[in-house]
Amino acid sequence: MTIDFELRKKNISMQLQRIVNVDSSSYNQQHIELLTNFMCRNNEITPIVIQDVLYGIEDYITSISSKLITGIYINENNDNDNNTDDDDTTSNDNNNENNDNDAL
Helix, strand or coil, X not given: CCCCHHHHHXXXXXXXXXXXXXXXXXXXXXXXXXXXXXXXXXXXXXXXXXXXXXXXXCCCCCCHHHXXXXXXXXXXXXXXXXXXXXXXXXXXXXXXXXXXXXXX
């Protein structure tokens, strides 16, 4: 079964419009479009978490610019790089200990 990527992108855009309380200003529409394009790039969907940000002043949170947007990335390459770095760090620690013993 093939996935209609454009349909998924439209659905995400509609959900984002609901989140920002259907504010139809051009400024807000640009933010929604940018966020949708960010989420739906390379024929993949990047999951995000959107939380309300409350300020000390009265804010109806109708603009996406008053939302805290956090991207969640899953990158297997970073995990592999971290494992390699840990091995290098252990080697460096052992070398430092040997150098400390030589100094005594």
